[in-house]
Amino acid sequence: GGARYKDPTRPLNARIDDLLGRMTLAEKIGQMSQIEREKATPDVINKYFIGSVLSGGGSVPAANAPPEAWVKMVNDMQGGALSTRLGIPMLYGIDAVHGHGSVYKATIFPHNIGLGCTRDPELVKRIGAAVALEVRATGIPYIFAPCVAVCRDPRWGRCYESFSEHPELVQNMTSIISGFQGEIPAGGRKGVPFVASGGRRNVAACAKHYVGDGGTAGGINANDTVATFHELLSLHMPPYYNAVIRGVATVMVSYSSFNGVKMHANHFLVTDFLKKRLRFRGFVISDYQGLDFITTPEHADYLLSIKLGILAGIDMVMIPFNYTEFIDDLTLLVQNGTIPMSRIDDAVRRILRVKFTMGLFENPYADTSLAGELGKQEHRDLAREAVRKSLVLLKNGKPGDKPLLPLPKKAYGGSILVAGSHADDLGSQCGGWTITWQGFTGNNNLTAGTTILDGIKRAIEPAGTDVVYAGNPDADFVQRNKARFDYAIVVVGEPPYAETFGDNSNLTIPAPGPDVIRNVCGSIRCVVVIVSGRQLVVEPYLDAIDALVAAWLPGTEGQGVADVLFGDYGFTGKLSRTWFRSVEQLPMNVGDAHYDPLFPFGFGLETQPS
């Protein structure tokens, strides 16, 4: 009958050995190449034996593309791969880091900083399973998630992608991997790549960014993590222990350096530690142009970059555009003996192991049968539950006052005031990695969701109470009207950002937030809700504020904020990060010898459902 590797009844390693033994160098190097979808025509995939394709942030087949369009795009590319001599299926990857963020009408869940505040690994696992279904709805089998960074400095632009500053909390949240990929069956082998259900309702995951991405000096993105090996192992490595045991299929290398050595060129940490000591058996993927950035300036010596990266132990390269240069240079390096064939074979073996294990050979094509999973109400309800559990109540009533929260749903003075830009801004409440790489602001129809203001209006009992919204009320407006309002809800915060665009050394609430707080809270009992990717400077305003809530980046289900503000549910969230008094204290993390926080790690007031 057909070639042994095509026979799913044969042992995994027999299939790998049979296929590897048939492959030319060009076919092997093709498997190690991941290109951007803009370049990935069926012909290019066929001609260069391309093994993987990605969507970078915001790279979509069309604006507001429905699931069917995604499925068609992925399947057309797959046709190019399956028509090669050996018919090895290609693997399509995308960043689904808080839901299927690039896709129109996907459910957008709270970013990881908020999920860490839920302290609920089971909830987070359920989120992983829901995200996997929404990703599969679009025909995609692989995601560049979860980020398991241990962010040690909130000045880092990616701190919201980190579950916590505390390694143990991040370790607990690796349960999301078992949601994405499926749970290893009882008695099943741990520590080997695992994707359940024959790759129909689960996706291959990616623990990132290996290692120490959250520990860079000053929180400067992609910079240098200066630490002892012991500090690295105790602070940044622990989530990878859990990820490997849970069968994570892939690991992505960090742009950052460890004590001045680029992680993308770090043979000791990638090969000796991750592959040998931790016995990681999946494949290691570079970050986007990660090889180019090994040199300064980037791409200054691509042959050297490839040599260092591949010899360090990188198996798949997120090139992602100039694939002919990569393929030609790697071919040259193998043919002149710089890179031994054994290294190439190890890389290809790992890639094939993941593709066989996840059922990609048996199910290379997607279908539209799961289209209804995208943005399904059950997933939105799950996201709303996550929003409720992620909010942290930091203050509830001034000294001597009775608590302000939960708020009454009726205002006996006739009105309540909602103020602040972030009350009515779906894009800002979602944050980065939403529809585009950097995210968006406003309520345009770029995706579907419920703003915090929408949620407040639905919670308020219609009769006899009107909700007045003012994005940026001045002192005069408040003075003239304050008697009308029983209380005010002030929602301020950060604009969306991603990666280096989020690096920030002052962490002040962006204007006009502080003015809105002062104008409103100076005259009306107020609860301030902060929508942000991290802790911000609040101490100067704290005395004027009656109640303070950290909402992080809640995503599309803004209703969850109203649920706890109005007491349908109690506040239960606990800080996943230390809330500093001032940025001069940073970095300052739980366990530090000198620890003088405004609100400590683990802090969170509770309220009872009313």
Ligand SMILES: OC[C@@H]1[C@@H](O)[C@H](O)[C@@H](O)c2nc(-c3ccccc3)cn21
């Ligand atoms: O989207 C793919 C990966 C993602 O998985 C990584 O977490 C992230 O570090 C990343 N940055 C870029 C990227 C950075 C600058 C310009 C263009 C793209 C691309 N990517």
